[in-house]
Amino acid sequence: MHEIRKDVVRDNWVITATEFVLKPRDVPVKKLSAGEGGPEPGYNPHCPFCEGNEAVTTDEITAFREAGSPPNKPGWTVRTILNKFSALDMSGELDMQKDGIFEHGNGFGQHEVIIETPLHGQDFHRLPLNRIEAVFKMMRRRYNDLVRDERIKYIQIYKNRGLFAGASLEHSHSQIVALPMVPANKNVLSQYYQEHDHCLICEMVKAERVKQERVVYEGDKFIIICPYASRFPYESWIIPRRHTSHFGDINDDEIKEIALLTKMIITAVIDGLKDPAYNMVINTAPVNVPHQEGYHWHLEINPRLLVNAGVEIATGYFINPAAPESAAALLKHLFAGQAETGAE
């Protein structure tokens, strides 16, 4: 059975299975990302992100490093640099030009890379918990620093892991793109608030907690669900229970919990779905714009088991062959298994 489901968060539609169709054993795209069974994490002389190769990257913006160790040298655990191949830079001002139907701005903005570990081949979800916390603290630090530039209107934090998620370098890293304009698909939450006088995400959490059929885990500070109109098979969202617009407002206790939940849900995805590629993306509120109610940041984990094909490209509709309810049941099972054996 299939349904056409409304994606309320993006004001779009998803064609989705309503029972298992794509089971883990049917997953067509496998093992094209770095996985287990490879060499032990360590130093790769050809990798620009490895500790010891700092000289070949752009200058360090900030890092968590041993007290007294100088920038752009070894001794760090998390390190942020400008993306060497950035399409955006912050010199000058945003300059919009229009010539008939052709409208453009200069490539104004910033594109950063957060190197999550000094070691090559060490996967994000296999880092010790305190090191995953450090990655989230670095994301918060960069977010709150970038917000201070009023020319920036939206900050997108994301991670590409594996070839089918668009990763071009294997060494574990996340990226931040700071944009001078708010993407259209980010306006839906505030539009919903204007129409309904409620936060859509808070409503969603409430409704999912009643139904329970798409809840993977309820923590003290976050809830994990497979969203009703999942675009990707086995997609899951980690949503803060506290109504918070900006990711930058995450507190230390929340970072402690989201680090654990992220580690556990990604481990469930990697182990349960034959080591797929995935994207992790943080949806948050626009910045440096007049205050709008209705934003509520959350984190998405999107396994990339299928390639977006012509129909997605042309219509914007996604076809999801894995029922979100079945996905939630599987992830919940895998998640609970880890909780029993200990996440570490």
Added chain:
Amino acid sequence: MHEIRKDVVRDNWVITATEFVLKPRDVPVKKLSAGEGGPEPGYNPHCPFCEGNEAVTTDEITAFREAGSPPNKPGWTVRTILNKFSALDMSGELDMQKDGIFEHGNGFGQHEVIIETPLHGQDFHRLPLNRIEAVFKMMRRRYNDLVRDERIKYIQIYKNRGLFAGASLEHSHSQIVALPMVPANKNVLSQYYQEHDHCLICEMVKAERVKQERVVYEGDKFIIICPYASRFPYESWIIPRRHTSHFGDINDDEIKEIALLTKMIITAVIDGLKDPAYNMVINTAPVNVPHQEGYHWHLEINPRLLVNAGVEIATGYFINPAAPESAAALLKHLFAGQAETGAE
């Protein structure tokens, strides 16, 4: 240099290079699609789309076949069937349900497959011209047949070629999805008309013909451009000069020309970019809705040299590392080379 360009046809933005950055020799994703140097086209006993294996497909909807040959038997050149793994079917009526924030319809619609050749391993762009014409005639036939069902509101014709374009079967085929609702991104052209009293696509053709920097080829009935805000590296559009809303209104002379141009532009893409995967998609007007001005059908060829990564998934913004102007220059060169040596 980079620019942030307005994608007027989708009301979105693209971050694009303004000079060559991704050159053909840098293309990271190669040779994962069927290409040259493989076995001669022929019969594959395991392929459901091969001539002789008709019994394993769903029932034939229609075919171009030898006079007197019965359906679901050999003797065809182009054959249309229901997609065996369709998420949609036309039994019953569209039934929309709403439960709080959860809104869905049943999987109402139709999903068809056009098998473009009886032979396995025969690529679309290598078919003789009259056979490519037959594929477009089949698309027109199916479009105009599906339009007659008033419950259908949008018909998306598309082709996935190669793993990175989402193709799951190697045997050359296109697909048609008939939907009970109009995708939101298809409304922009009529909105533009309402605001400007002009067809945006006609304006675009006029402006591109003046500028010439993104024109690949001007035919009698069609023009090929690399659009100003190309989402994909080396993306090109084949646009009818005649202002026509519906693909279904294409006439025989136009089919003759678009078959030649499609063959030539895909050959240029395949030969010039190391045999990439690609999607071909037809953008056309909604059907069975009150008449709206401003639609103008066109065909897109989207090479899939990169994977959509976290930033595209999260923001809807595409980052295109190949300048459309450079792409047009290269494709024009490759296109002209074929015209000299003969396209056949």
